[in-house]
Amino acid sequence: MCGEGDAVRLARAALHFWEEPPISGEAGSGTVFFSGCPLRCVYCQNKDIARGEIGREISIERLACIFLEQQERGALNINLVTPTHFVPQIKAALDLARSYEFSSTPLALPIVYNTSGYETVEAITSLAGYVDVFLTDFKYASPELARRYSAAPDYPETAAKALDAMFELVGPLAYDEAGRGEERLTRGVIVRHLLLPGCLDDSKRVMESLAAKPYVDDIIVSIMNQFTPAPDIARDYPEIARGVNDGEYDELIDYALELGIVNSFMQEGGAASESFIPAFDYEGV
Numbered sequence: 001m002c003g004e005g006d007a008v009r010l011a012r013a014a015l016h017f018w019e020e021p022p023i024s025g026e027a028g029s030g031t032v033f034f035s036g037c038p039l040r041c042v043y044c045q046n047k048d049i050a051r052g053e054i055g056r057e058i059s060i061e062r063l064a065c066i067f068l069e070q071q072e073r074g075a076l077n078i079n080l081v082t083p084t085h086f087v088p089q090i091k092a093a094l095d096l097a098r099s100y101e102f103s104s105t106p107l108a109l110p111i112v113y114n115t116s117g118y119e120t121v122e123a124i125t126s127l128a129g130y131v132d133v134f135l136t137d138f139k140y141a142s143p144e145l146a147r148r149y150s151a152a153p154d155y156p157e158t159a160a161k162a163l164d165a166m167f168e169l170v171g172p173l174a175y176d177e178a179g180r181g182e183e184r185l186t187r188g189v190i191v192r193h194l195l196l197p198g199c200l201d202d203s204k205r206v207m208e209s210l211a212a213k214p215y216v217d218d219i220i221v222s223i224m225n226q227f228t229p230a231p232d233i234a235r236d237y238p239e240i241a242r243g244v245n246d247g248e249y250d251e252l253i254d255y256a257l258e259l260g261i262v263n264s265f266m267q268e269g270g271a272a273s274e275s276f277i278p279a280f281d282y283e284g285v
């Protein structure tokens with residue numbers, strides 16, 4: 001499903017400033033964008049890279065060098081974007097980058113695993129000792145929506161189990177000051193949920209399932225309104241061919257607060273019009 005083979009392919013490796021504040025800070029997050037994705041979201045904003053149309057093949061040694069270059073640029077962390085299908089190669093590159101044989105200034109940054117949430121428990125547990133922060137989506141509560149929009153009816157069940165495994169692996173939130181007076185997340189889980197137009201009820205079910213987690217107070221829930229319809233989406237999915245309106249988003253925020261989800265981020269109005277999508281032009285690859 002991801003469309004990739006055993007060679008790592010990247011589209012971009014550069015500082016990124018549009019993640020949640022304790023991930024990006026002022027200094028920027030050291031994003032590394034991998035080509036391919038195990039989901040097929042019809043509304044994907046990164047289709048070119050998610051479907052593997054953009055991607056340059058690199059060696060594991062080069063990937064280790066890219067991690068070190070991000071550290072030299074002053075990144076707050078290494079942010080692995082859509083890494084799921086390259087876990088073995090990423091672990092090998094991290095082993096190299098962290099060794100004094102490979103570099104006199106080995107990699108010492110927190111590692112952020114930035115994922116759709118569609119992960120096996122085995123993949124997550126295999127990351128012990130490699131990943132410090134999970135930045136994970138929880139997209140749907142309903143298998144029907146997950147099938148219609150991401151071709152993965154087992155997404156809700158899979159993502160729920162993966163989330164439990166993520167929390168078990170890294171535990172509650174921990175911060176440091178990154179040496180520059182900025183609060184940086186050094187361990188923990190941020191769960192992102194993107195509200196889709198007309199899907200408020202499903203988003204409320206997602207909030208209910210998160211609120212029911214015994215560790216809800218020890219994670220951050222990031223509730224997003226930046227949905228931007230792709231130009232061609234109206235043909236096959238007319239019901240989501242619009243942005244999310246303030247009323248829907250405010251109702252979801254209020255509902256999450258009523259459920260006791262207080263450890264959360266929300267987006268300011270107009271987020272959808274801002275540019276969160278970097279140029280996938282092989283910068284830093």
Ligand code: SF4
Pocket residue numbers: 037038039040041043044045046047050082116
């Ligand atoms: S999980 Fe994210 S990157 Fe993958 S297809 Fe869906 S929206 Fe695109």
